[in-house]
Each structure stands twice: as C-alpha cells, then as structure tokens.
Amino acid sequence: MKLILAQPRGFCAGVVRAIDIVERALAKHEAPVYVRHEIVHNRYVVENLKAKGARFVEELADVPAGATTIFSAHGVSRAVEADAASRRLNVLDATCPLVTKVHNQGQRYSDLGRTVILIGHAGHVEVEGTLGRISGPVHLVEDRDDVERLDLADDTPIAYVTQTTLSVDDTRATIEAIKGRFSDVIGPETRDICYATQNRQTAVRKLCQHVELLLVVGAANSSNSNRLREIGAECGIPSYLVADGRDIDSEWLAGKHTIGITAGASAPDVLVDDVIAALAKLEPIEIEALQGIEEKITFRLPPELLEVS
Structure with missing residues (x-):
C-alpha cells in the first residue's frame, strides 16, 4: 500500500503560536492557567495541555478573579475583552494574527x-x-x-x-x-486570505489526482479539517475524517492501493504518525511526500513570554 502525504499539512503558524503561549504561560505562572474555549480545535492538543495544568472554560465567569487567562486562537468579542478587564484577569491573547x-x-x-x-x-x-x-x-x-x-x-x-x-x-x-x-x-x-487554509486546500486537490482514498487527520469540530474532507469528496475520492489511527475502518481500504493523507491546521504530526502506524499494521506500506509549498511563516509571541522557554 502506497501512502502519499500532502504538503503542506498539519499545524499552521497561528496554531503553533497559540499552543506555545499556553505552554510558556504554564512555565511562567505555574498551573492552573485558564483558557477560554479550546485553544485550537483538536482534542489531543487540548488533553495534552490539560495534563500540564491548563483548564479550559467556555465562560469567563468560571475563571477566578485575577487568574492568568488565555484567549484562544479563534479570537474574542470586545464584550469578552471588557469582561476580562473588569475582573482584573491577567490576559494573554493567543488570537491568530x-x-x-x-x-x-x-x-x-x-x-x-x-x-x-x-x-x-x-x-x-x-x-x-x-x-x-x-x-x-x-x-x-x-x-x-x-x-x-x-x-x-x-x-x-x-x-x-x-x-x-x-x-x-x-x-x-x-x-x-x-x-x-x-x-x-x-x-x-x-x-489577505489565510495562507494556511488556501495552501492546505490546494495541496488536497493536487493530492487527489494521485490517490484512490483520502484520510484527513483532524477533529470533528475543526472547520478547516472538515473542509479538506469535503474537497476530497468533491474531487470524486472516497474521503474520511479521522482523529487518529483508531478511527480507520479497514473496509475503506478494500481494493485501494494508493492512500492520500493530509491533516487540518490544528492537527499535530503525532496524529499523522499514528494514522500511518495503524495503516502499517494492516499491510506493508511505502511512503511518499507530495511536493508542495514549504511554509516558513512564524508569528511573534506576546512580549511578556519571549524570555520563557
């Protein structure tokens, strides 16, 4: 079975920055650090940060007064911002630039x-x-x-x-x-359109020219991951969204010899590796990376976290 990996796939610069902010905040302020909403839409990432001491809430009312609080990569309204200020929360803004x-x-x-x-x-x-x-x-x-x-x-x-x-x-x-x-x-x-969204969709369309089946690694509540699966289906390729290797149904692979793999912008490489490992347990695999755009964009961290490693 041949596996062809899309390029680019997985984390974008905004997601890398958001996760880094939570991890550095934990290193600087110690647990718990509160995060309004999932920092990014991926359960693995959220659970990993929870294990390190992050607490995820949907409402600022659940955050103790004065606590270190992080706004997720998705951004917040002015009303939420004002509420945080009125409660004297120590806010770190992880909104994607x-x-x-x-x-x-x-x-x-x-x-x-x-x-x-x-x-x-x-x-x-x-x-x-x-x-x-x-x-x-x-x-x-x-x-x-x-x-x-x-x-x-x-x-x-x-x-x-x-x-x-x-x-x-x-x-x-x-x-x-x-x-x-x-x-x-x-x-x-x-x-001015988000580079990561466009690049990943373009890569999937290119990938679908070479494969018989598409697996998109990402969370069910990830808008960009769901769209990648939809694009695969629009290209006439059987396409499935999987959180990790456990979601793979061996019946999908019947008669398929070339499998395409991509990942949403909030899905880490470790989950792609898990999907590859699960496929390797079913039959011998050969891996090829499709040529594509190499993203080199990075976003600066909040100044107060620059010295934290």
Missing part, C-alpha cells in the same frame, strides 16, 4: 461608513468573536442565498470580510453574489 487582521479590516470598513458583510459559518467561535469586534452594521452570510435575503438596499455601500478557515475557493461564489447584487462593494485582496 490573521484573525486579528480580519477584525481590524472589518472595523476600518465600518469606520468608512460601510455596512460590513461577514462570510462565515453561524455559531463558529471565530465568527462570534469577529461579529463582536466590529462596531456598526454587520451581517453574517454563509452562501449566495443568504446574500439575496439581506434586507439592504442595492445601493448600500458594502464591504466584506471572511472567516479565516474559508479559502478563496470557498468564498468565491458568495463574493460574486455580493458584487452582483450591490453596486458599491469593496473587500480584502486575495493575498
């Missing part, structure tokens, strides 16, 4: 007097944070049908921003619908 960039873009557009349209998934924690960062009119849409249902005049000055775990390909039809309906529309350039 690319998410912060979306927040800032949205606010700049609003300050220009434009109605902001956020393209994203209702209920996603990043979307909830972004909606709560923009003062002024903002409307959430998931697809072109939502655009048509907006109760706005067609000459309304519009600006759009997107959830970072959506790629250029994911949002193209919705952006076209916005531009088709409204006469005055501006939005971010293509290069």
Whole structure:
C-alpha cells in the first residue's frame, strides 16, 4: 500500500503560536492557567495541555478573579475583552494574527461608513468573536442565498470580510453574489486570505489526482479539517475524517492501493504518525511526500513570554 502525504499539512503558524503561549504561560505562572474555549480545535492538543495544568472554560465567569487567562486562537468579542478587564484577569491573547487582521479590516470598513458583510459559518467561535469586534452594521452570510435575503438596499455601500478557515475557493461564489447584487462593494485582496487554509486546500486537490482514498487527520469540530474532507469528496475520492489511527475502518481500504493523507491546521504530526502506524499494521506500506509549498511563516509571541522557554 502506497501512502502519499500532502504538503503542506498539519499545524499552521497561528496554531503553533497559540499552543506555545499556553505552554510558556504554564512555565511562567505555574498551573492552573485558564483558557477560554479550546485553544485550537483538536482534542489531543487540548488533553495534552490539560495534563500540564491548563483548564479550559467556555465562560469567563468560571475563571477566578485575577487568574492568568488565555484567549484562544479563534479570537474574542470586545464584550469578552471588557469582561476580562473588569475582573482584573491577567490576559494573554493567543488570537491568530490573521484573525486579528480580519477584525481590524472589518472595523476600518465600518469606520468608512460601510455596512460590513461577514462570510462565515453561524455559531463558529471565530465568527462570534469577529461579529463582536466590529462596531456598526454587520451581517453574517454563509452562501449566495443568504446574500439575496439581506434586507439592504442595492445601493448600500458594502464591504466584506471572511472567516479565516474559508479559502478563496470557498468564498468565491458568495463574493460574486455580493458584487452582483450591490453596486458599491469593496473587500480584502486575495493575498489577505489565510495562507494556511488556501495552501492546505490546494495541496488536497493536487493530492487527489494521485490517490484512490483520502484520510484527513483532524477533529470533528475543526472547520478547516472538515473542509479538506469535503474537497476530497468533491474531487470524486472516497474521503474520511479521522482523529487518529483508531478511527480507520479497514473496509475503506478494500481494493485501494494508493492512500492520500493530509491533516487540518490544528492537527499535530503525532496524529499523522499514528494514522500511518495503524495503516502499517494492516499491510506493508511505502511512503511518499507530495511536493508542495514549504511554509516558513512564524508569528511573534506576546512580549511578556519571549524570555520563557
């Protein structure tokens, strides 16, 4: 059985930074350190940090006054930020810089007097944070049908921003619908879209040209991991989302000789290795890495953690 690995796959710079912030905070302040929401959407990562002393909460009300508190990579609303300040929490912000960039873009557009349209998934924690960062009119849409249902005049000055775990390909039809309906529309350039989301989706499309089956390593609540599986299916390849090697069903492999493997941006290499090991127990394997983009982007840590190793 031949295994072909997508490139790039797995952790992006924003996830690396967020996990590093939690680990350094634990080293500096000692346990417990409180994290609002899962730091990234991966159960293995969360459980590993719990074992080191991190405590994950959904509401700041569950954090003792004055405690060290970390905002997850997905970002938070201004209301959450204000609540933390009022309770004198020692906050470390692990929001991905690319998410912060979306927040800032949205606010700049609003300050220009434009109605902001956020393209994203209702209920996603990043979307909830972004909606709560923009003062002024903002409307959430998931697809072109939502655009048509907006109760706005067609000459309304519009600006759009997107959830970072959506790629250029994911949002193209919705952006076209916005531009088709409204006469005055501006939005971010293509290069402002999250590099990690786009790179991983492009890599999966390339991978699907060479394989008979696709395994996506990632969590069920990971938006970008689910999208990678969907892309595999759109390419006509049987595609499955697996948390680790235990999720593999040997029946999937019947008659398949070339298996593609990728991982969502919040899935660590150790889980990819676990999937490979599980496949190796079923039959002899040969591993090949597909050529692709080598990501070298890194994001700076908060200044107060730079000296902590």
